Every structure is written in structure tokens, then in C-alpha cells.
Amino acid sequence: MFKLAKEMCRHLEQPLNSPKLSARAMFDHPPANCFNKGCVMMIGGAAHSTTPFQGHGAAQSIEHSFVLETLLGKTEDKAHIAQAFTAFNQGRRSRTKRVVITSRRSEELMGMKAPGIGDDIVKMRERMQTRMNWIWNSRS
Numbered sequence: 001m002f003k004l005a006k007e008m009c010r011h012l013e014q015p016l017n018s019p020k021l022s023a024r025a026m027f028d029h030p031p032a033n034c035f036n037k038g039c040v041m042m043i044g045g046a047a048h049s050t051t052p053f054q055g056h057g058a059a060q061s062i063e064h065s066f067v068l069e070t071l072l073g074k075t076e077d078k079a080h081i082a083q084a085f086t087a088f089n090q091g092r093r094s095r096t097k098r099v100v101i102t103s104r105r106s107e108e109l110m111g112m113k114a115p116g117i118g119d120d121i122v123k124m125r126e127r128m129q130t131r132m133n134w135i136w137n138s139r140s
């Protein structure tokens with residue numbers, strides 16, 4: 001195992017020592033007040049882009065697709081599409097907003113910057129073991 005780690009580190013040594021090393025910034029999207037205007041809807045990164053620290057940006061779009069399919073499947077008249085989109089907006093926005101916010105918190109946790117936790121490895125582990133529960137076990 002140490003031999004493997006040493007081999008992996010050998011590949012990291014060169015870029016870490018390189019003067020060409022550059023930094024990358026990552027941003028999320030301030031929560032949008034609304035996802036739709038009438039029959040026009042935005043979803044995905046355009047509506048709720050998030051940092052990747054809990055791996056749930058694209059997963060939100062998969063959930064969206066399921067909800068949209070259900071709502072539009074019950075819409076028999078095209079005049080009611082805007083209503084379906086408004087229902088979607090009301091039902092989905094708070095969850096995606098929470099994903100964006102908790103992903104930021106996750107970044108703090110992994111970066112050892114979480115208030116009251118910092119680099120305390122025991123507290124970090126405790127938080128990591130439970131912090132995804134709300135996403136997996138609740139619909140809101």
C-alpha cells in the first residue's frame with residue numbers, strides 16, 4: 001500500500017513543484033427567486049448551480065425530471081402547462097436551495113474550516129457520516 005502511495009505521490013511531485021501551477025476558483029449560484037415565468041422554465045446549472053462538494057448538482061436535475069414528468073403527465077391541456085411549471089417551482093426550489101447551501105458547508109467541512117469543527121478529525125467524521133441523510137431520506 002505504501003509502495004502504491006509513493007508511486008502516486010511521485011506523479012504529484014512534479015506539478016506541485018512546477019511554477020506553472022495555477023489556481024481554480026469554484027462558484028455557486030445565489031438561489032434564484034423563481035425557476036419559471038409562464039411556460040418558460042430553467043433547471044440545472046442555469047437555475048441552481050452548486051459547488052460539487054456533495055456531488056448533488058446533476059442529481060437535482062434527475063429528481064427534477066421525475067417530478068416534471070409526473071406533473072406534465074397529468075396536464076391534458078397545454079393551457080395548464082404554466083400551472084404545472086408553477087407547481088414545480090413551488091415544490092422544488094427550497095430543496096435545490098438547500099443543496100446549494102449545504103454544499104458550501106461541505107466545502108468548509110472538508111477544508112477544515114467548519115465552525116466548531118475545524119481540523120478535529122473525530123468531529124469531521126461524525127458530521128460526514130450524517131450530513132447527507134436529509135438528501136437521501138427526505139423529499140423536501
Ligand SMILES: Cc1cc2nc3c(=O)[nH]c(=O)nc-3n(C[C@H](O)[C@H](O)[C@H](O)COP(=O)(O)OP(=O)(O)OC[C@H]3O[C@@H](n4cnc5c(N)ncnc54)[C@H](O)[C@@H]3O)c2cc1C
Pocket residue numbers: 043044045046050051052054055056057058059060061
Ligand atoms: C467538479 C465538479 C464535480 C461534480 N460532481 C458531481 C457529482 O458527483 N454528482 C452530481 O450530481 N453533480 C456533480 N456536479 C454537478 C454537475 O456537473 C452539474 O449539476 C451539471 O453538469 C449541470 O448540468 P446542466 O446541463 O444544467 O449544465 P452544464 O453541464 O453546465 O451545461 C451547460 C452547457 O451550456 C453551454 N453553454 C453555456 N452558455 C452557452 C451559450 N450562450 N450558448 C450555447 N451554449 C452555452 C455550456 O458550454 C455547457 O455545455 C459536479 C460539478 C463539478 C464542476
